[in-house]
Amino acid sequence: MHRAAHSRNMGNVHNERYTIPMTFSISSKDKNARPLSLSGHVGFDSLPHQLVNKSTCQGFCFNILCIGETGIGKSTLMDTLFNTNFENFESSHFEPKVKLRAQTYDLQESNVRLKLTIVNTVGFGDQMNKQESYQHVVDYIDTQFESYLQEELKIKRSLHNYHDSRIHACLYFIAPSGHSLKSLDLVTMKKLDSKVNIIPVIAKADTISKSELHKFKIKIMSELVSNGVQIYQFPTDDETVSKINTAMNGILPFAVVGSSEEVKIGNKMVKARQYPWGVVQVENENHCDFVKLREMLICVNMEDLREQTHTRHYELYRRCKLEEMGFTDTNPESKPVSLQETYEAKRHEFLGDLQRREEEMRQMFVQRVKEKETELKEAERELQGKFEQLKRLHSEEKSKLDEKRRSLEDEINTFSKKKAAAELLQGQSFNTNANLKKDKDRKNSGFM
Amino acid sequence: TPHSCKTVPGPGMGDFSYVGIDAILEQMRRKAMKQGFELNIMVVGQSGLGKSTLMNTLFKSKVSRKSVQATSQEKIPKTIHIKSVSHDIEEKGVRMKLTVIDTPGFGDQINNENCWQPIMKFINAQYEQYLQEEININRKKRIPDSRVHCCIYFIPPTGHCLRPLDVEFMRRLSKVVNIVPVIAKADTLTLEERDFFKQKIREELRANGIDVYPQKEFDEDAEDRMINDKIREMIPFAVVGSDQEYQVNGRRLLGRKTKWGTIEVENIAHCEFAYLRDLLIRTHMENIKDITSSIHYEVYRVRRLNENNTAVAHANGLPQHHMTSHEM
Numbered sequence: 001m002h003r004a005a006h007s008r009n010m011g012n013v014h015n016e017r018y019t020i021p022m023t024f025s026i027s028s029k030d031k032n033a034r035p036l037s038l039s040g041h042v043g044f045d046s047l048p049h050q051l052v053n054k055s056t057c058q059g060f061c062f063n064i065l066c067i068g069e070t071g072i073g074k075s076t077l078m079d080t081l082f083n084t085n086f087e088n089f090e091s092s093h094f095e096p097k098v099k100l101r102a103q104t105y106d107l108q109e110s111n112v113r114l115k116l117t118i119v120n121t122v123g124f125g126d127q128m129n130k131q132e133s134y135q136h137v138v139d140y141i142d143t144q145f146e147s148y149l150q151e152e153l154k155i156k157r158s159l160h161n162y163h164d165s166r167i168h169a170c171l172y173f174i175a176p177s178g179h180s181l182k183s184l185d186l187v188t189m190k191k192l193d194s195k196v197n198i199i200p201v202i203a204k205a206d207t208i209s210k211s212e213l214h215k216f217k218i219k220i221m222s223e224l225v226s227n228g229v230q231i232y233q234f235p236t237d238d239e240t241v242s243k244i245n246t247a248m249n250g251i252l253p254f255a256v257v258g259s260s261e262e263v264k265i266g267n268k269m270v271k272a273r274q275y276p277w278g279v280v281q282v283e284n285e286n287h288c289d290f291v292k293l294r295e296m297l298i299c300v301n302m303e304d305l306r307e308q309t310h311t312r313h314y315e316l317y318r319r320c321k322l323e324e325m326g327f328t329d330t331n332p333e334s335k336p337v338s339l340q341e342t343y344e345a346k347r348h349e350f351l352g353d354l355q356r357r358e359e360e361m362r363q364m365f366v367q368r369v370k371e372k373e374t375e376l377k378e379a380e381r382e383l384q385g386k387f388e389q390l391k392r393l394h395s396e397e398k399s400k401l402d403e404k405r406r407s408l409e410d411e412i413n414t415f416s417k418k419k420a421a422a423e424l425l426q427g428q429s430f431n432t433n434a435n436l437k438k439d440k441d442r443k444n445s446g447f448m
Numbered sequence: 449t450p451h452s453c454k455t456v457p458g459p460g461m462g463d464f465s466y467v468g469i470d471a472i473l474e475q476m477r478r479k480a481m482k483q484g485f486e487l488n489i490m491v492v493g494q495s496g497l498g499k500s501t502l503m504n505t506l507f508k509s510k511v512s513r514k515s516v517q518a519t520s521q522e523k524i525p526k527t528i529h530i531k532s533v534s535h536d537i538e539e540k541g542v543r544m545k546l547t548v549i550d551t552p553g554f555g556d557q558i559n560n561e562n563c564w565q566p567i568m569k570f571i572n573a574q575y576e577q578y579l580q581e582e583i584n585i586n587r588k589k590r591i592p593d594s595r596v597h598c599c600i601y602f603i604p605p606t607g608h609c610l611r612p613l614d615v616e617f618m619r620r621l622s623k624v625v626n627i628v629p630v631i632a633k634a635d636t637l638t639l640e641e642r643d644f645f646k647q648k649i650r651e652e653l654r655a656n657g658i659d660v661y662p663q664k665e666f667d668e669d670a671e672d673r674m675i676n677d678k679i680r681e682m683i684p685f686a687v688v689g690s691d692q693e694y695q696v697n698g699r700r701l702l703g704r705k706t707k708w709g710t711i712e713v714e715n716i717a718h719c720e721f722a723y724l725r726d727l728l729i730r731t732h733m734e735n736i737k738d739i740t741s742s743i744h745y746e747v748y749r750v751r752r753l754n755e756n757n758t759a760v761a762h763a764n765g766l767p768q769h770h771m772t773s774h775e776m
Contacts, residue, residue, distance in 0.1 A: 033534035033545055040508040040702075043730040044487075045540040048480045050734035052473050057668070060472055083467050109469040155753045160742050240478060299468035303475035311589050322585050 059113040061164045062302060063144075065196065066118065067137060067188065068173025069125035070095075072203045077171075077258035078118050080271060080282055081294055082107065085260065086118065095123025098136045102165075117165065125184060134188040141167055141195050145317040152318075166314060168305045169232070169297060170196040173203040174220065174253060178212045181223050189229045195313055197232035197305050199297065200224070205255035205288050206273060206280040213255055220253055234296055235304050248296050254289035257282055484543035486593045487733065488574075490625075491548065492567065492617070493602025494555040495524050497632035502600075502689035503548050505702060505713060506725055510691075511535050513550045525553040528566045549596065555613055564617045571596050571625050575748040597740045598661070598728065599625045602632040603684060607641045609648045618658045624744055626661040626736055628728065629653075634686030634719050635704060635711050642686050649684055660684075662732070666739055679727060685720040688713055 066074040070093050079085055086105060102119040119140070124133055144166045151162050172189060174181065189198055200220065202208070208216060224231060231252065234245035259282050263272040271282040282290050297305075491499040500512030513531045532549040549570075554563055574595045581591045599621060603614055618627055629649070634642060653660060660683065667673040690713045693700045702713040713721050728736070 033536045033547070036509045036511065036535040036537050038508045038537055038539060042506070042508050042537075042539055043725065044485070044537075044544055044733065045542045046730050047485050047542055047544070047733060048477045050731070051480050052476055054734055054738065055476055056473065081467070107467075107469060109467060112470040112473060114469050114472075155750050157746070238478060238482060294468065299471040300475070302469075302472050303479055307479070315587060319585050327585060 056111055056113075058160070059115060061115045061117075062306065063117040063119065063165060063167050063169075065100075065121075065137070065141070065167045065170045066173065067121045067124060067170060068203060069175060070123060072173045072175060073258050074120055074171075074173055074203075076260060077173075077201075077203070077256060079260045080258040080290065081297070082116065093123075093126050095126055097127070098123050098133050100136060100140045115163070119167065130184050133184060134191045137188070138191055138195065141192070142317065145195075145314055146321075148314065149318055149321060166309055167196050168302075168309045170198045172198055172200045174200055176202055176204050176207045176216075178208050178216050180216075180219050186223065186227050186229065189224070189231070190227060193230040194316060197308055197313070198229075199232050199293075200253035201293065202253050202255040204257065206257045208255070217251075217253060217255070232305070232308070234301055241300055244300065245296075248292060251289065251292060254293040254296075256290050256293055257288040258290070481541060481543075483590070484545065486545045486547075487737070488547040488549065488594060488597050489728075490551065490567075490571075490596045490599040491602065492551050492554055492599055493632060494604060495552065497602040497604060498689045499550065499600075499602055499632075501691060502602075502630075502632075502687060502721075504691045505689040505721065506728070507535075507537065507546060509535070509537065511546060511548050513548070513552075524556045526557070528553040528563060530566060530570045547594070560613050563613070564620050567617075568621065568624065571599075571621070572748065575624075575745055576752070578745065579749055579752060593741075595740055595745060596625050597737050599627050601627055601629045603629055603649065605631055605633050605636050605645070605686075607637055607645050609645075610652045615652065615656050615658070618653070618660065619656055622658050622660055624748070626663075626739055626744070627658075628661050628724070629684040630724060631684050631686040633688065635688045637686065646682075646684060646686070661736065661739075663739070666743065682720070682723060685724040685727075687721045687724055688719040689721070 064078070066078065068074050075086065084105075084107070086103065099122040100119055101122050102117055104115060104117045107114045107116050121137060124137075127133065148162070148164065148166055151157055151159060170192060172185070174185060189200070192198055202213070202216065202220075205213065234241075234248050236242040236246050236249075257273060257280055259271045259273045259280075261272070261274075262269040263274050263279050263281075264270075265272070265279065265281065270284075273280045273282075281287050285291050489503070491503060493499050500514045503512045504510055511533070513533045529552050530549060531552065532547055534545060534547040537544050537546055551567060554567070557563070578591060578593065578595055581588060601614070601618060601621075603610065618629065621627055631637070631642070631645065631649075637645060659665070662676040662679055664673075664676075664680070667676050688704060688711055690702045690704050690711075692702065692704070694703045694705050694710050696703065696710055696712060701710075701715075704711045704713070712718050714725075716722050
């Protein structure tokens, strides 16, 4: 902010008649501004008033996320907290997945207009398998951060009119078992503690006795500490509120009771729950911590909750998201790069890269196909050759065999001829012999 | 998301029905007190028009650069210098870091063409610095604001009309910064001359399309417009500055003593210093800063990011229109 004294020569400015060297030097007195005392009333003590006026005209935004099992009393507590009847209806216990339901209301008190958004988890803790329960909540919170980031990165942006939907406070409703936190509670809170300001409350605290409550609170806080869960700490640096905030930090988690019904106590109607054995008064600090919760959440620390969300949780989200996308801080000498346009450029680069790689793969594929083709052709040729060879062998064989057959046939012929000839000869001789015999026989037969 | 309007009953309307939403005003006030405020005012005008004195009068202390540096003999510099001096001041628990930016040498050369340039450069450099901080990945919790919130332009009391230098400067700079024109050393004008001069100036500003603060287009609502219309009918304020006190009617007042009388700086019958002070400090300071950050700075930012957009588009060989989508 304060630059050391130095001069910069900005070059020459030419015009038709003269050349005048233009320089401007920036110097400031010290690195630090010097303190000065005023000799009279100037009037800038009205600045906080001007600032508050401006904010009053604009209105305020506050977003609360309520996480807790179905039926634990989230909606009732919200009604009691803001002294009004928000439209809500009982949820079923049979939701297949955890859903988040956000409703926005315009509230006004005195001249302050508040745009209040209450986000309720629907079906939290109802599933048989609760492993995915917290994920929807984390996703919802991230989505709100993302919306804001998008708006902030736009070229033409309207941050002043932007309806801030980021969650400023997360009330985590702990079931009044009296023993310890459930594992779902620990896992969920651990996932959320770096994304949102967590304020744990013990719901339906009228079911726990005072001594049990004390032990329960200690157990809860020690479990949170031993698991490294960072819940929201009420700020103690401002001396106006540090005392009360420190005290309240020690009373966490708040044991609350909610009620939209009124009961007559003495001559006043108070918000309470009526039992046969007595009346639990919501706003009686001996009965529960409701008043403390309202005090801390709304009257004392609402602005701090909003600020922490913006300067800590949102900045963390933004930093991680931008680093994830591959951005790093440019050195101070280079021009500022529009993150959005760099994103476009990188995406374009990436797509180009993708295209190139696709092209490469295609080339490689074509190449391989060609190779395989030649291989196959090679093999085909080989086979053809073999086939030819075999054919040739076969025909050779065949011709050989034919020859042999012919020769054999010839031999057979010759033989048959010879045989025939021999037979003939034999037949003749036989005939002769036969004739002789016949004659003989005739001769001989005559004698018979 | 469904939307409904509910009125929470305020305090006094039934027992225990007070929620405490309006406590946020006090919370904001506390936060503002703790953080302190920043204000950067630039003064522009020829030498000898009483810029430094006026600053000292406004802030009732020696805030001008002259009080900070030893000037044995005030020489008119040959070029325009931009000198910025910061002070920490405090009033009734409200802390403010006031930076006064002086421009010695402005309008003092023989040839004053382009005298607005170094000033424009400086103002843009402050926007640039803020932009750089804003787009860092690791950002500071509170970005230091060195942007010029208000530029007081000193018109010499000629009594006739604006000079070309005045018109040129205001025309160009009113587009990037809030300009508050004042008639300097108004004690040389009679009331009639003053009124005539002011009217001429207003006409010329209108004729040249120069929008000085409070700009008509930024009036938020009817109430705003009413208040600002009254102011617009009075500008430019005819001011007299002084850091000397004199005894007038038994009271010690800031003034200028002459042979023919003592001009009381804070007397609205004598000059309009009090109006200027009220406008700048007591009523419209937040608004001035607001307009700087939500309008002038944003205009600079849009221009700057689009510039880069062109560069990136060319680098990637993309047609211009492809890159002008503003959604991610």
